[in-house]
Amino acid sequence: MQPDFLALARDAYDSSESYVDSYLRKQWEDGLKQWQGKHSSGSKYLSESFKGKSKLFRPRTRAVIRKNEASAASAFFSTNDVVNIEPVDDSNDDDLLTAEITDGMVNYRLQNTIPWFMILNGAYQSAQVHGQVCSYQYWKFDGKKDEPCIDLRPIENIRIDPAADWIDPINSSPYVIDLIPMYIGDIESKMKTIDDKTGEPKWIEADEKTLLSASNEYYDSTRMQREDRDDSKASTHSTNNKFSTAWVRRNIIRIEGQDWVFYTLGSEHLLSKPKKLEDVYFTGERPYVMGCAVLEAHKTYPSSVCSLTSDVQSEINDVTNQRMDNVKLVLNKRYFARRGSQVDLRSLTRNVSGSVTLMNDPETDVKIQSTPDVTSSSFNEQDRLNLDFDDLAGTFSGSSVQANRNLNETVGGMNLMSQGANQLGEYQLRTFVETWVEPVLKQLVKLELKYETDTTVLAIAGKKSKTFLKYGYSKVTDKMMNGNLIVSVNVGTGATNPQSQVERFFFGMNSLASMLGEKFIETIDTEEVISEVFGKLGYKDGQRFFNNDEEQDPRIVQYEQAIQQLQQELAQKRDPEEQAAKVRKLDAETERTKVETVNKSVESTFSAMSSAEKIAMQPGIVRIADDLLSSSGYEDQNGFPVADAPEQQLMDYEPQGLNNNPTTPINPGVGIQEGMSDI
Numbered sequence: 001m002q003p004d005f006l007a008l009a010r011d012a013y014d015s016s017e018s019y020v021d022s023y024l025r026k027q028w029e030d031g032l033k034q035w036q037g038k039h040s041s042g043s044k045y046l047s048e049s050f051k052g053k054s055k056l057f058r059p060r061t062r063a064v065i066r067k068n069e070a071s072a073a074s075a076f077f078s079t080n081d082v083v084n085i086e087p088v089d090d091s092n093d094d095d096l097l098t099a100e101i102t103d104g105m106v107n108y109r110l111q112n113t114i115p116w117f118m119i120l121n122g123a124y125q126s127a128q129v130h131g132q133v134c135s136y137q138y139w140k141f142d143g144k145k146d147e148p149c150i151d152l153r154p155i156e157n158i159r160i161d162p163a164a165d166w167i168d169p170i171n172s173s174p175y176v177i178d179l180i181p182m183y184i185g186d187i188e189s190k191m192k193t194i195d196d197k198t199g200e201p202k203w204i205e206a207d208e209k210t211l212l213s214a215s216n217e218y219y220d221s222t223r224m225q226r227e228d229r230d231d232s233k234a235s236t237h238s239t240n241n242k243f244s245t246a247w248v249r250r251n252i253i254r255i256e257g258q259d260w261v262f263y264t265l266g267s268e269h270l271l272s273k274p275k276k277l278e279d280v281y282f283t284g285e286r287p288y289v290m291g292c293a294v295l296e297a298h299k300t301y302p303s304s305v306c307s308l309t310s311d312v313q314s315e316i317n318d319v320t321n322q323r324m325d326n327v328k329l330v331l332n333k334r335y336f337a338r339r340g341s342q343v344d345l346r347s348l349t350r351n352v353s354g355s356v357t358l359m360n361d362p363e364t365d366v367k368i369q370s371t372p373d374v375t376s377s378s379f380n381e382q383d384r385l386n387l388d389f390d391d392l393a394g395t396f397s398g399s400s401v402q403a404n405r406n407l408n409e410t411v412g413g414m415n416l417m418s419q420g421a422n423q424l425g426e427y428q429l430r431t432f433v434e435t436w437v438e439p440v441l442k443q444l445v446k447l448e449l450k451y452e453t454d455t456t457v458l459a460i461a462g463k464k465s466k467t468f469l470k471y472g473y474s475k476v477t478d479k480m481m482n483g484n485l486i487v488s489v490n491v492g493t494g495a496t497n498p499q500s501q502v503e504r505f506f507f508g509m510n511s512l513a514s515m516l517g518e519k520f521i522e523t524i525d526t527e528e529v530i531s532e533v534f535g536k537l538g539y540k541d542g543q544r545f546f547n548n549d550e551e552q553d554p555r556i557v558q559y560e561q562a563i564q565q566l567q568q569e570l571a572q573k574r575d576p577e578e579q580a581a582k583v584r585k586l587d588a589e590t591e592r593t594k595v596e597t598v599n600k601s602v603e604s605t606f607s608a609m610s611s612a613e614k615i616a617m618q619p620g621i622v623r624i625a626d627d628l629l630s631s632s633g634y635e636d637q638n639g640f641p642v643a644d645a646p647e648q649q650l651m652d653y654e655p656q657g658l659n660n661n662p663t664t665p666i667n668p669g670v671g672i673q674e675g676m677s678d679i
Helices: 005-036 060-076 093-112 116-129 184-192 208-215 221-227 305-331 345-350 376-393 398-402 411-451 455-464 466-470 498-516 518-522 526-536 554-571 576-617 621-631 647-651 670-677
Strands: 083-087 133-141 146-153 158-160 175-183 245-255 258-265 288-291 334-337 366-369 485-489
Touching: 005 060, 005 116, 005 158, 005 175, 005 221, 005 245, 005 258, 005 305, 060 116, 060 305, 060 376, 060 411, 083 093, 083 411, 093 411, 093 455, 093 466, 093 485, 116 133, 116 146, 116 305, 116 411, 133 411, 146 411, 158 288, 175 184, 184 208, 184 245, 208 245, 208 258, 288 411, 305 376, 334 345, 411 485, 455 466
Parallel strands: none
Antiparallel strands: 083 485, 133 146, 133 288, 158 175, 175 245, 245 258, 334 366
8 A cells, every 4th residue: 555645745844844943943044144244133232222332243254154165165176177086996997988088077067067166165155154055966858958957955945854864864864855946837837748758747737726825835034034035935026826936845755765756735735646766866865965064973953153153253242342332432422411401402412513502501401421441451352252263163364363463473473373273174174075065976977977968078078088099989988987986076185275285295296206216207297287286376277388389309300310311221231230239329319318308398397386486475586586587698588577576675685695594495396306317
């Protein structure tokens, strides 16, 4: 006997709605208010007793979340490749081919058809404001579009069981309910659309009365707080029923270990026949991912950044508002006037310069109350609260610098202050990657492998695959999509600090060059090095800064011509042993010249990078360096100055030896250059 799916869906929704209203909705709405720079519900500043007093809200929370979003954007979008897909066994050509082709397809979709920048930063914002973020991954095919989609869902529209496992809440919950607002006209269109597989309408028909009842069923205060206005999904804004919004629910319910998928119109009408999950989603797994930015063990709905910092944010607001009230009283005195003494109160309270206030007896009718000015303790308390806020939120702000002036006087002190904040920010970002980003991209990879048929996408992916070109394949086939893959994201420790990334990269390169010498130099992929370094510096691709036209060394051309001539003499049998020895000698000379050319190219590349780094840190040395080079006979190649140093800076320039500098900066290219000098 088939279970009553409509009753099961109704019971699941009612239990989840009760839990959300009791325990989660206030946290979500207070987080939104704090993000928007508004006092939380029940705040004393909203009471009648605080009417006329200062009600400022210092937007420290919004500042830190925006800073975290900027760090995430820098970490995720510094290079062209968004995701990194590798084979499980890199010695297996099948796995390698699948990984390379899939990597090309997924990166193309994320860069061209999926608004990945907006989705990812919106998800990170949601995770920090609400504590959770949820998305729905699916393949869209409606006759116009044939592409993968990532739909970022409002957290208040997703319902799961509160007793779900905190590590994997979506798959461990006995049900997942997604509340979807749809226009009544679109719902009626779905009811008339015929399913190609069954020959029946995709959705079960409902009358207009049922549709309108579903349009008035759902009212959400969280959505109103987010939009900071009336409910945009309410039907009261529409004069035509076709444009009214009704609420459709996508229900995934587990019954005896089997997941079933079906749609309902509110709680009263079954829109589609229940189907097994694997019949609708070929992977057999639920197409939802729920992640977070703050990790709290054994808690299905973890805290948000807003909730962690709410108390400190409230204290910062209190100190600020009390100080502002004090300043206002200092600048505009408080007056005590005799009752019934005919004092011109309007003129007195207006307190305009040059005005005249009438009263019977100026000596006794009005008394001026002087208020002492605010002391430095208020500002000291504010500095301490700012430090507490930075510690909780994991940021390094200007207030931290001002509160630590002695430590701030050295570069090392600045690094010490920012190190802890960077570690906490990176930990938060990595938590977001592990709980949401990587699971979402893994589902996207599976969709690509199963449904991708766009010839343009497949052709681009094939051309980027070295294995595909190596074996001379002409097109991508289904057989090439059966390899075993590992999906990861190019974000790790140090990802939020570009300078730290470059320093770590050069440190690794120098260490390897010192240990391996010329063996390491010979294996360097120059294009990858250029792409990585310039990516960390904010450029998606650094290849455009270099001339890719290969001009062969004239000595190599001369050697090759001599080799051809000697080979012809060998063919004519002119002293074969002597001619063969000459050929071997010229071959050796050719190889040595090629190695020298490569070494000089690598040296110049790393020297240019090192020079660029120094110029970026000290732009004032550019004009002095240009004068020195000009006096040595060098000519400017492009006719434009790289940077202009201020005149005063050039006038104050004095050469200094190494003995005058207590710390000598490390040249990132030294180790590699030393390794090349031994070749």
